[in-house]
Amino acid sequence: MEDQSRLLQPHPGVGMAVHSLPPHSQSDGGDPEGRKQDIGDILQQIMTITDQSLDEAQARKHALNCHRMKPALFSVLCEIKEKTVLSIRGVQEEEPPDPQLMRLDNMLLAEGVSGPEKGGGSAAAAAAAAASGGSPNDNSIEHSDYRAKLSQIRQIYHSELEKYEQACSEFTTHVMNLLREQSRTRPISPKEIERMVSIIHRKFSSIQMQLKQSTCEAVMILRSRFLDARRKRRNFSKQATEVLNEYFYSHLSNPYPSEEAKEELAKKCGITVSQVSNWFGNKRIRYKKNIGKFQEEANLYAAKTAADATTVVGQQGSQANSPSTPNSGGFPAPCYTPDRRIQ
DNA sequence: TTCTATGATTTACT
DNA sequence: AGTAAATCATAGAA
Numbered sequence: 001m002e003d004q005s006r007l008l009q010p011h012p013g014v015g016m017a018v019h020s021l022p023p024h025s026q027s028d029g030g031d032p033e034g035r036k037q038d039i040g041d042i043l044q045q046i047m048t049i050t051d052q053s054l055d056e057a058q059a060r061k062h063a064l065n066c067h068r069m070k071p072a073l074f075s076v077l078c079e080i081k082e083k084t085v086l087s088i089r090g091v092q093e094e095e096p097p098d099p100q101l102m103r104l105d106n107m108l109l110a111e112g113v114s115g116p117e118k119g120g121g122s123a124a125a126a127a128a129a130a131a132s133g134g135s136p137n138d139n140s141i142e143h144s145d146y147r148a149k150l151s152q153i154r155q156i157y158h159s160e161l162e163k164y165e166q167a168c169s170e171f172t173t174h175v176m177n178l179l180r181e182q183s184r185t186r187p188i189s190p191k192e193i194e195r196m197v198s199i200i201h202r203k204f205s206s207i208q209m210q211l212k213q214s215t216c217e218a219v220m221i222l223r224s225r226f227l228d229a230r231r232k233r234r235n236f237s238k239q240a241t242e243v244l245n246e247y248f249y250s251h252l253s254n255p256y257p258s259e260e261a262k263e264e265l266a267k268k269c270g271i272t273v274s275q276v277s278n279w280f281g282n283k284r285i286r287y288k289k290n291i292g293k294f295q296e297e298a299n300l301y302a303a304k305t306a307a308d309a310t311t312v313v314g315q316q317g318s319q320a321n322s323p324s325t326p327n328s329g330g331f332p333a334p335c336y337t338p339d340r341r342i343q
Numbered sequence: 344t345t346c347t348a349t350g351a352t353t354t355a356c357t
Numbered sequence: 358a359g360t361a362a363a364t365c366a367t368a369g370a371a
Contacts, residue, residue, distance in 0.1 A: 233367050235349045278351060285362060
């Protein structure tokens with residue numbers, strides 16, 4: 001605290017620079033030549049202080065500190081300082097927020113890497129789902145995989161960030177202590193300390209920026225891999241296709257399975273409900289577009305269901321609960337409508 | 344390599 | 358929300 005009060009305070013009793021030395025310096029014989037010699041000596045000592053060993057330098061420093069001319073020299077330094085500080089001031093003050101950094105921050109926030117952790121990274125999953133426009137309830141395997149990888153990235157990011165912050169604050173306090181220590185021998189304004197701190201922070205934030213950049217890259221790579229995986233098409237098993245086709249052709253007049261039916265089909269085929277929906281969507285449109293092409297297939301499945309029906313009918317009586325007649329043979333171009341199905 | 348089949352995605356509509 | 362229609366992208370056949 002005592003140091004602080006000393007910062008840049010013109011030494012009491014000392015007015016202007018070299019010309020007004022403390023009175024007792026003049027009692028040194030009052031010889032101008034001798035005084036010049038004296039100052040020259042001191043300056044010489046200061047200049048050569050770096051050439052000495054540490055112990056010598058410490059001793060010298062102490063000696064200089066106690067020198068009777070020290071206050072005068074100190075005040076000179078203060079004055080010089082005051083002038084230079086004035087010229088520095090204003091040159092660098094404003095710190096415009098880096099657009100690049102803001103972009104990175106925004107992206108990390110959007111991806112759920114930075115910002116508050118929401119229950120098990122669901123924010124990230126939601127963000128991914130929203131970004132890809134996919135239905136959020138399927139692809140659970142990929143989703144969990146993606147989430148796991150993302151939370152890993154998140155973890156690394158945060159631990160690194162913490163490390164940087166710790167290092168930064170450690171370094172800052174170290175430098176501040178150093179400056180405070182130095183303020184015993186040279187005048188250091190609080191402004192200067194502030195400046196130094198901001199320089200340090202800038203340096204560290206540029207390192208942080210690198211971290212953010214590489215984190216963003218990692219997320220991008222993960223994202224693209226994830227999306228690629230989703231886009232990668234795997235044909236359904238023969239058996240699954242058979243089950244779906246069976247349903248489709250036996251419900252040809254109304255090939256719109258209910259939610260329950262879809263679930264059942266999904267279970268039978270080992271695929272998701274939205275895959276079933278996709279399949280029926282594709283099938284309807286493709287069948288409608290080119291009925292002729294599907295004729296053979298239709299006949300095949302019609303015969304199949306008919307055969308199945310007869311075996312069941314044998315025991316049950318009239319027609320099985322197949323809701324529509326699998327009008328085998330000539331397929332009239334059915335005109336599907338989502339609400340009142342066939343027209 | 345090209346072509347076709349097919350699962351997934353996108354867009355627009357109701 | 359569910360669908361039609363167009364489109365994308367890849368698997369698998371030729």
